[in-house]
Amino acid sequence: MLAVSLDGRLAPPSGGAAQLGGSGDRRVLEEALAWSDAALIGAGTLRAHRCSCLIRDQDLLEERRVAGRSPQPAALVISRCGRFPQEWPFFQQPFDRYLLCESGLPAPGFQQGLRLSRRWNETLTSLSSQGWSRLVLLGGAVLIHALLAQDAVDELQLTLSPRILGGPFTWLQQTETPLPAALASEQAWSLLEARPLGGDEFLVHYRRNRSMSS
Numbered sequence: 001m002l003a004v005s006l007d008g009r010l011a012p013p014s015g016g017a018a019q020l021g022g023s024g025d026r027r028v029l030e031e032a033l034a035w036s037d038a039a040l041i042g043a044g045t046l047r048a049h050r051c052s053c054l055i056r057d058q059d060l061l062e063e064r065r066v067a068g069r070s071p072q073p074a075a076l077v078i079s080r081c082g083r084f085p086q087e088w089p090f091f092q093q094p095f096d097r098y099l100l101c102e103s104g105l106p107a108p109g110f111q112q113g114l115r116l117s118r119r120w121n122e123t124l125t126s127l128s129s130q131g132w133s134r135l136v137l138l139g140g141a142v143l144i145h146a147l148l149a150q151d152a153v154d155e156l157q158l159t160l161s162p163r164i165l166g167g168p169f170t171w172l173q174q175t176e177t178p179l180p181a182a183l184a185s186e187q188a189w190s191l192l193e194a195r196p197l198g199g200d201e202f203l204v205h206y207r208r209n210r211s212m213s214s
């Protein structure tokens with residue numbers, strides 16, 4: 001799930017820590033976190049923000065408490081190197097931290113290292129077997145492209161932020177790895193929800209329609 005400008009950017013032309021979403025987006029972000037077992041975070045997003053999103057709304061925290069779940073979903077950081085300054089706020093935030101990397105080796109600040117397979121479906125199956133089946137993908141663009149390139153994204157939830165940013169930071173990072181042609185089919189995605197969030201923001205929520213387009 002992402003907050004994107006009207007021209008499809010997720011960060012300003014200078015890059016850095018983008019805060020595109022307003023209060024409506026914050027609420028849907030927290031709802032998604034409250035639903036989830038874990039959040040997938042690209043290392044670039046962690047480097048830009050040095051922290052991650054927390055559920056703060058009391059009703060959502062209460063729902064998780066009643067359901068016997070931890071207050072916050074786990075944070076799963078995807079990185080090849082896994083070395084981050086320990087003084088970043090991320091390492092003091094109140095959630096479990098895991099590093100997903102090819103070696104699966106642990107790194108400082110993380111409870112454990114988890115093995116990242118070259119096939120995302122294998123990684124997702126492995127995460128599910130460890131209790132993380134509801135995953136929220138927090139970005140950024142490189143990580144989203146990696147998952148979409150293997151058709152491993154089930155839902156897309158975008159908040160449109162009423163601004164035009166220009167610049168290179170589209171929400172899908174262009175790489176040499178092509179996307180599957182099936183994603184371009186007009187039956188590829190079904191609309192689940194579309195609604196204004198207030199503050200001129202608008203939510204669109206699509207589900208991957210695998211039976212029709214693959």
Ligand SMILES: NC(=O)c1ccc[n+]([C@@H]2O[C@H](COP(=O)([O-])OP(=O)(O)OC[C@H]3O[C@@H](n4cnc5c(N)ncnc54)[C@H](OP(=O)(O)O)[C@@H]3O)[C@@H](O)[C@H]2O)c1
Pocket residue numbers: 001002003004009010011015016017018019020041042043044045046048049078079080081082116138139140141142143144146173
């Ligand atoms: N508007 C929004 O909702 C939103 C949401 C998220 C992020 N953002 C913005 O997006 C920007 C950061 O995004 P980004 O695209 O530059 O970075 P990103 O996707 O967050 O992270 C890229 C990094 O993640 C690791 N990675 C990703 N895919 C991998 C894979 N398949 N295998 C191994 N490692 C993988 C690599 O880390 P290593 O280099 O450590 O190997 C890679 O350099 C920031 O400006 C942030 O503010 C905006």
